[in-house]
Amino acid sequence: MKDYSAAVWSDVEVESSKGNFKGIVLPRSETADNKHVVLKLHNGYNVGLNVNTITSIKILGKKEAHYKIPEKKFPTDPGKSNVKLLGTGGTIASRLDYRTGAVIPAFSPGELYGSVPELADICNLETEKLYGVFSENMGPEQWTGIAKKIGEEIEKGIDGIVIGHGTDTMHHTSAILSFMVQDPPVPIVMVGSQRSSDRPSSDAAINLINATKTAANSDFAEVMVCMFGPTSDQYGLLHRGTRVRKMHSSYRSTFRTIGDIPLAIVEKDRFIPLRSDYKKRRKDNNVKIIPSFDDRVSIVYYYPNMKPDIIESLIDNGYKGIVIAGTGLGHVNKPLYPSLKKACDMGIHIYMSVQTLWGYVQMYVYDTGRDIMNLGVIPAANMLPEVAYVKLAWTLGQTQDREEVKKIMLTPIAGEITEREPHNGYLIYQGGIPEVEEFISKYKK
Numbered sequence: 001m002k003d004y005s006a007a008v009w010s011d012v013e014v015e016s017s018k019g020n021f022k023g024i025v026l027p028r029s030e031t032a033d034n035k036h037v038v039l040k041l042h043n044g045y046n047v048g049l050n051v052n053t054i055t056s057i058k059i060l061g062k063k064e065a066h067y068k069i070p071e072k073k074f075p076t077d078p079g080k081s082n083v084k085l086l087g088t089g090g091t092i093a094s095r096l097d098y099r100t101g102a103v104i105p106a107f108s109p110g111e112l113y114g115s116v117p118e119l120a121d122i123c124n125l126e127t128e129k130l131y132g133v134f135s136e137n138m139g140p141e142q143w144t145g146i147a148k149k150i151g152e153e154i155e156k157g158i159d160g161i162v163i164g165h166g167t168d169t170m171h172h173t174s175a176i177l178s179f180m181v182q183d184p185p186v187p188i189v190m191v192g193s194q195r196s197s198d199r200p201s202s203d204a205a206i207n208l209i210n211a212t213k214t215a216a217n218s219d220f221a222e223v224m225v226c227m228f229g230p231t232s233d234q235y236g237l238l239h240r241g242t243r244v245r246k247m248h249s250s251y252r253s254t255f256r257t258i259g260d261i262p263l264a265i266v267e268k269d270r271f272i273p274l275r276s277d278y279k280k281r282r283k284d285n286n287v288k289i290i291p292s293f294d295d296r297v298s299i300v301y302y303y304p305n306m307k308p309d310i311i312e313s314l315i316d317n318g319y320k321g322i323v324i325a326g327t328g329l330g331h332v333n334k335p336l337y338p339s340l341k342k343a344c345d346m347g348i349h350i351y352m353s354v355q356t357l358w359g360y361v362q363m364y365v366y367d368t369g370r371d372i373m374n375l376g377v378i379p380a381a382n383m384l385p386e387v388a389y390v391k392l393a394w395t396l397g398q399t400q401d402r403e404e405v406k407k408i409m410l411t412p413i414a415g416e417i418t419e420r421e422p423h424n425g426y427l428i429y430q431g432g433i434p435e436v437e438e439f440i441s442k443y444k445k
């Protein structure tokens with residue numbers, strides 16, 4: 001780099017044996033080696049180049065990123081709702097400024113207002129950073145912490161809550177919060193961003209605006225996820241916390257309601273409810289927080305040729321609950337049967353869900369399903385595997401009684417089990433396909 005008078009933040013054109021690249025030289029991360037230069041290409045992607053492959057570097061200019069958004073005082077308006085934004089981390093917290101690409105390590109109301117000024121038109125916003133982790137690091141400690149915080153805010157009379165979260169495990173958190181926070185009087189809206197805000201296609205600002213509108217002004221008093229709807233930024237979708245799942249590793253329209261239809265479309269100036277069976281906003285400050293969790297629960301994703309030692313190791317390690325994601329209608333191979341029986345006889349609670357995600361466990365259709373039920377395995381209807389996992393851990397945090405656990409598991413609390421799948425649930429809202437656009441244009445008329 002020195003040979004070519006290039007430095008961090010130089011805008012450069014690099015010729016290398018791997019091809020030519022134009023982009024900005026990024027600072028090296030703590031753990032990176034010193035044999036590579038990382039460029040942020042003009043299309044937003046980063047590329048790492050081995051220094052030995054570089055044959056020339058031409059300096060085009062310098063484009064330094066600013067780490068700090070100028071603080072602006074968030075205006076308050078007594079006529080607007082009061083919303084609390086709780087930060088837990090993820091891309092949305094680490095790179096919020098969608099115009100300058102600045103990196104914000106935390107978010108104060110002033111920083112948020114500086115980067116997304118539209119928020120001030122929506123509500124009076126207070127922010128609090130609870131955690132600063134990428135979402136694979138979320139767990140019972142954070143989940144119970146968020147649930148208790150929600151309880152405190154509701155008791156103080158907040159009009160709506162937004163939770164900024166990494167997208168990867170947002171559906172685990174939305175599910176567990178749906179059980180831990182029961183009958184909230186106000187909207188609790190989880191939001192994240194799939195593309196970091198230094199990329200022109202970032203969804204950070206639009207998702208945050210839609211989520212804040214929902215928390216401030218909508219009538220949906222449930223735990224929800226508000227994220228990009230179709231592949232364009234036409235509208236956001238509001239998903240019920242127990243039926244939503246991240247379904248694509250990079251699309252912005254990654255969150256989909258599974259086995260059901262979403263609660264609503266969130267447009268610039270209105271909410272379009274897609275169903276009427278949601279819990280409505282109330283004026284009281286009552287909410288029931290049940291922050292229980294027994295972390296000796298596991299999900300076993302069945303694959304052909306799975307060996308019983310997987311189940312045996314869970315038994316030996318003192319696991320109290322297992323959710324199986326079985327094949328088809330809810331099956332596993334015969335060699336697992338003796339271990340599953342042993343586990344059930346020892347009092348381990350085993351529930352069956354399906355890896356197809358869509359559809360119900362139906363263990364009466366084939367003899368094998370009946371055999372598995374006879375071992376003591378209980379079908380979990382159409383609960384998504386991750387939802388069954390957090391619900392079982394939440395339930396076992398309250399009781400170990402087999403019948404009581406079964407009753408709680410199989411009684412829908414927050415839409416996690418539905419009576420039937422709507423006929424249009426499977427095809428519609430899968431993200432920008434022409435049928436979806438057509439459906440929506442008809443629906444809106």
Ligand code: ASP
Nearest residue numbers: 090091134135166167168
């Ligand atoms: N890996 C990040 C996370 O889940 C991705 C994101 O924030 O969207 O925390």
